[in-house]
Amino acid sequence: MRSYGEYCAIARSLDVVGDRWTLLIVRELALRGACRYTDIRSGLPGIASNLLADRLRELERAGVVAREDAPPPIATTLFSLTPRGEQLRAVLDDLTRWGLPLMRQPKDGDVVQSRWLSSALEMMLADGAPGAPGAPPVTLELRTGDQPILIEARDGQVHTQLGAAGSADATLSGAPTPIMGLLLGFLDLAGAEAKGVEFEGNPAALDRIRSAAAQGVPAEMTEPAVAGRDQPQPGR
Amino acid sequence: MRSYGEYCAIARSLDVVGDRWTLLIVRELALRGACRYTDIRSGLPGIASNLLADRLRELERAGVVAREDAPPPIATTLFSLTPRGEQLRAVLDDLTRWGLPLMRQPKDGDVVQSRWLSSALEMMLADGAPGAPGAPPVTLELRTGDQPILIEARDGQVHTQLGAAGSADATLSGAPTPIMGLLLGFLDLAGAEAKGVEFEGNPAALDRIRSAAAQGVPAEMTEPAVAGRDQPQPGR
DNA sequence: CAGCATCCGCTTTGATACTG
DNA sequence: CAGTATCAAAGCGGATGCTG
Numbered sequence: 001m002r003s004y005g006e007y008c009a010i011a012r013s014l015d016v017v018g019d020r021w022t023l024l025i026v027r028e029l030a031l032r033g034a035c036r037y038t039d040i041r042s043g044l045p046g047i048a049s050n051l052l053a054d055r056l057r058e059l060e061r062a063g064v065v066a067r068e069d070a071p072p073p074i075a076t077t078l079f080s081l082t083p084r085g086e087q088l089r090a091v092l093d094d095l096t097r098w099g100l101p102l103m104r105q106p107k108d109g110d111v112v113q114s115r116w117l118s119s120a121l122e123m124m125l126a127d128g129a130p131g132a133p134g135a136p137p138v139t140l141e142l143r144t145g146d147q148p149i150l151i152e153a154r155d156g157q158v159h160t161q162l163g164a165a166g167s168a169d170a171t172l173s174g175a176p177t178p179i180m181g182l183l184l185g186f187l188d189l190a191g192a193e194a195k196g197v198e199f200e201g202n203p204a205a206l207d208r209i210r211s212a213a214a215q216g217v218p219a220e221m222t223e224p225a226v227a228g229r230d231q232p233q234p235g236r
Numbered sequence: 237m238r239s240y241g242e243y244c245a246i247a248r249s250l251d252v253v254g255d256r257w258t259l260l261i262v263r264e265l266a267l268r269g270a271c272r273y274t275d276i277r278s279g280l281p282g283i284a285s286n287l288l289a290d291r292l293r294e295l296e297r298a299g300v301v302a303r304e305d306a307p308p309p310i311a312t313t314l315f316s317l318t319p320r321g322e323q324l325r326a327v328l329d330d331l332t333r334w335g336l337p338l339m340r341q342p343k344d345g346d347v348v349q350s351r352w353l354s355s356a357l358e359m360m361l362a363d364g365a366p367g368a369p370g371a372p373p374v375t376l377e378l379r380t381g382d383q384p385i386l387i388e389a390r391d392g393q394v395h396t397q398l399g400a401a402g403s404a405d406a407t408l409s410g411a412p413t414p415i416m417g418l419l420l421g422f423l424d425l426a427g428a429e430a431k432g433v434e435f436e437g438n439p440a441a442l443d444r445i446r447s448a449a450a451q452g453v454p455a456e457m458t459e460p461a462v463a464g465r466d467q468p469q470p471g472r
Numbered sequence: 473c474a475g476c477a478t479c480c481g482c483t484t485t486g487a488t489a490c491t492g
Numbered sequence: 493c494a495g496t497a498t499c500a501a502a503g504c505g506g507a508t509g510c511t512g
Binding site for chain 4: 237238256257282283284285286287311
Binding site: 002036037038041049050052053075076077 | 493494495496497504505
C-alpha cells in the first residue's frame with residue numbers, strides 16, 4: 001500500500017495493516033496459531049495466491065509475522081505472529097465487537113467457517129456470568145458452519161471451542177444467521193425455529209448461555225439502527 | 237470495496253471501514269466533531285476529492301456518518317459521526333496504541349498535524365499518575381507541527397489540548413520526532429537536544445509529564461524490536 | 473467558496489495457470 | 493506445499509471543470 005505520508009499513529013498503523021486482506025491474514029494466524037501457507041489460504045476464500053505471498057512478505061518485514069522452517073520430520077514452512085503481531089489482537093477484538101451487529105442479516109454467498117463464529121462467541125460470552133457461581137456446568141452444541149461448536153458454562157465462566165461434545169445438554173442446528181441471532185439476542189427461540197433452526201435438549205441450558213450473551217452485547221446493538229437492516233442482501 | 241464474502245464479524249467490519257482512507261475519515265470526524273467537507277479534506281492530505289465524496293456517501297449509507305445542512309445563517313453541510321460511528325473510537329484508540337512505536341523514526345515528507353499528536357499524547361498520558369495527588373498543576377507547551385499543543389497535569393490527571401498557554405511552566409520546540417521520542421520515552425532530554433529540540437523552563441515540569449507517559453507506553457515499545465528501526469526512511 | 477463530477481494514466485487486485 | 497507468471501478489470505491519484 002502506498003503510505004498515507006502522515007506523522008500520525010493511526011495512519012502509520014494503517015500503513016502496515018491497512019491493506020486489503022492484511023488484517024484477515026493476522027486474524028487467521030491469531031485464531032490458528034503457527035500454521036502453513038495453505039492453512040492460511042483456506043481461511044481466506046478468494047484471496048489470490050500471489051497476494052497472500054506478497055502480504056506475508058510485507059508483514060514479515062514489518063515484524064508482525066515470523067516465518068520458520070518446521071523441524072526436520074516435517075517439510076514445510078510455518079507462519080506465526082510475533083509478539084508485535086500478537087498486540088494486534090486488541091484491534092481484532094474491537095473489530096469483532098463492532099462487527100457483531102452486522103451479523104444480523106445473511107448475505108447471499110457468504111462463506112461460513114466455524115472458527116470465526118466460535119471466536120466471536122468467545123468474545124461475547126467471556127464477560128457474562130452464566131447463572132449462580134455454584135450452578136452445575138452445562139454444554140450447548142451448535143451444528144452450523146463447517147464444524148460443530150461447543151459452548152460450555154462452568155464455574156461462572158463461559159468458553160467456546162471447536163469440536164463436538166460427547167453429549168451436550170442441548171443442541172442447535174440450522175443456518176448460521178438465526179443461530180447467531182438467537183445467541184446475540186436478536187431473535188428468540190420461536191423466531192429462530194421459524195427460520196429453520198432445530199433445538200433439542202434442555203431449554204434451561206440454552207437460557208444459561210443466552211443470559212451470559214445478553215451482557216456481552218450492548219442493548220443498542222440488539223435494536224435496528226438502519227432501516228431495512230434485517231433484509232437479506234445479495235452477496236458480492 | 238469489494239466484500240470479503242465471509243460471515244465473520246471482523247470481515248464484515250472491514251467490508252464497511254476497510255477501504256483505503258475510510259478509517260482516516262472517521263479519525264478526522266472523531267477528532268474534530270461535526271465539520272465541513274473542506275475541513276475533513278484538509279486533514280487528509282493527498283486524498284482525491286471524488287474519493288472523499290464516495291467514502292462519505294458509503295459511510296452515510298452504512299450508518300456511520302450523518303450529513304446535515306447547517307442552520308440558516310451558515311450555508312454549508314456538516315458531517316459528523318453517528319452513535320454507531322462513535323463506537324469506532326475503540327478501534328481508533330487501539331490503532332493509536334499499536335502505532336505509537338512506529339512514530340520513532342521520521343519519514344521524509346510526512347505531513348504533521350498537531351491534532352494527531354495531541355490525540356496520541358492524550359491517549360498515552362490519560363492513565364498515568366503525574367506525581368502526588370496534591371501536587372500543584374504544571375503545564376508543558378509543545379511547539380511543533382502546525383500549532384502549539386498544551387499538556388497540563390492537574391489533580392492527578394494529565395490532559396492535552398491544542399493552543400498556546402498564556403505562560404507554560406516549560407516549553408519544548410523543534411521537530412516532531414525527537415519531541416515525541418522524548419515524551420514516549422525513546423529519548424532523554426540530552427538526546428532530544430542533540431536532535432535540535434530546544435527546552436526552556438522548569439525541568440521538573442517536564443519530568444512530571446514524562447513520568448506519566450512512562451506508564452502509558454509498554455516497556456517493550458521503548459526497545460527496538462526490528463534492526464535499523466531508528467534509521468530515517470524516505471517517504472512515499 | 474463548498475461540494476462535488478469527469479477524465480486519464482497508473483497501480484493494485486482477482487482469476488487462472490504454471491513450477492520447483 | 494509454497495509459491496511465480498500472466499493479464500484483464502477495478503481502484504486510486506492528480507488535475508481540472510462545473511454548479512449553487
